[in-house]
Amino acid sequence: MNWKQLFPQFEPELIEVIEKEAVQRSFNAGDIIMRTGQYIKSTALVLEGQIKIYRENEDGGEFLMYYLVPGQACAVSMICALQSHTSEIMAKAEEDTEVLMIPVQLMDDLMNKYKSWYQFVIQTYRGRFDELLSVVDNIAFRNMDERLEFYLKRYTDKTGKKIIGLSHQQIADDLNSSREVISRLLKKMEQRNMVKLHRNMIELI
Amino acid sequence: MNWKQLFPQFEPELIEVIEKEAVQRSFNAGDIIMRTGQYIKSTALVLEGQIKIYRENEDGGEFLMYYLVPGQACAVSMICALQSHTSEIMAKAEEDTEVLMIPVQLMDDLMNKYKSWYQFVIQTYRGRFDELLSVVDNIAFRNMDERLEFYLKRYTDKTGKKIIGLSHQQIADDLNSSREVISRLLKKMEQRNMVKLHRNMIELI
DNA sequence: GTAATGCTGTGATTTCTGTCACATTGTGAG
DNA sequence: CTCACAATGTGACAGAAATCACAGCATTAC
Secondary structure (H helix, E strand, C coil), X not given: CCHHHHCCCCCXXXXXXXXXXCEEEEECCCCEEECCCCECCEEEEEEXXXXXXXXXXXXXXXXXXXXXXCCCECHHHHHHHHHCCECCCEEEECCCEEEEEEEHHHHXXXXXXXXXXXHHHHHXXXXXXXXXXXXXXXXXXXXXXXXXXXXXXXXXXXXXXXEECCCHHHHHHHCCCCHHHHHHHHHHHHHCCCEEEECCEEEEC | CCHHHHCCCCCHHHHXXXXXXXXXXXXXXXXXXXXXXXXXXXXXXXXXXXXXXXXXXXXXXXXXXXXXXXXXECHHHHHHHHHCCECCCEEEECCCEEEEEEEHHHHHHHHHHCHHHHHHHHHHHHHHHHHHHHHHHHHHHCXXXXXXXXXXXXXXXXXXXXXXXCXXXXXXXXXXXXXXXXXXXXXXXXXXXXXXXXXXXXXEC
């Protein structure tokens, strides 16, 4: 696939270098790409698919932070790579996913040489930071009904689809809630004509 | 004061430039340093005092994200400055505070020329990102009692003091809770011999 | 078809936290 | 000292959400 379209801001020489040095890699839906405590040796640019960035608690709860979609990069891996720290989060391929892995050694070099890369990194930091902020906002200030609405909206915004192919249980996990609560709230939303419920699928109206 | 000791990692030329170009500024306890929606024209290095970074909700609730203490810098202002975006958070001087303001125009230059500045910026991003992550962890997975313990611990860790000079109301605000709840939980902690309560002051044991 | 399994719906109950109401206590101003 | 006020203590109640228990339906495997 032609990945350059996903990163139109990159200057030609930068694209060349990446093309030469980066490694393309595929993950199947469900693959764990990065886990808590793991050392990072490279940064990933998402080409295709969707990556879920989440935090795991002791009981195995998977609290969703945000999704990475094509054209985005993982801020955490950038930071960790540049400092050889371990990551504090988990990354999982939600669908079959293609990524470009940029080795750590290259990062410093790119930062120095290519303005567009530097810009991209800064922009990535900011984007993820903002997403984290809005996550904090939601759990700090909102009730579950509003959080659920936000969750569904964000999902369709990111993917562009009006159909959400998730079970109530999966949504509950992402919001660190319980299935029953989510089912009830969804039912209420259906009564208010905001969604249509099907098995393993929610249709946003 | 000799601010260089606070930033021992800075190379000598960098220190010179900062000394020449940066402006020192004082804030009184309670001053708002940055507010939501405001454009940022410079980054702040904290020299003395303490800055509270928080998020405000509609009802005026002040939800604490983290504190900045001497030797640290504001990651948000860096990102915003570099992108001329508005900030999404509030910053307030908790005590009388001294900061060094680095103008935006200088930032790009420093990033390119001084490795130690670049390292510092990356490290700042990572530090704040991690703090945000642990905030998310806490509100997502913990009950108020654990969050309170974490809050008190973090406070003493940052300041080095075993004494916390805050009213129950202020703590409740920071945790987006209510005074009564905090009072009760503190009482329980006192019974378990974890703290000693005084008026406007909590002593950690 | 039948059984097994997974997803969804729903009531009853419990726990945590927020809210209201009001009492008590410490502190500083006059 | 006395008054005013801010900080704290405490009981009663309300609401959101978690948990438990179980039923009904779809889908898949056989």
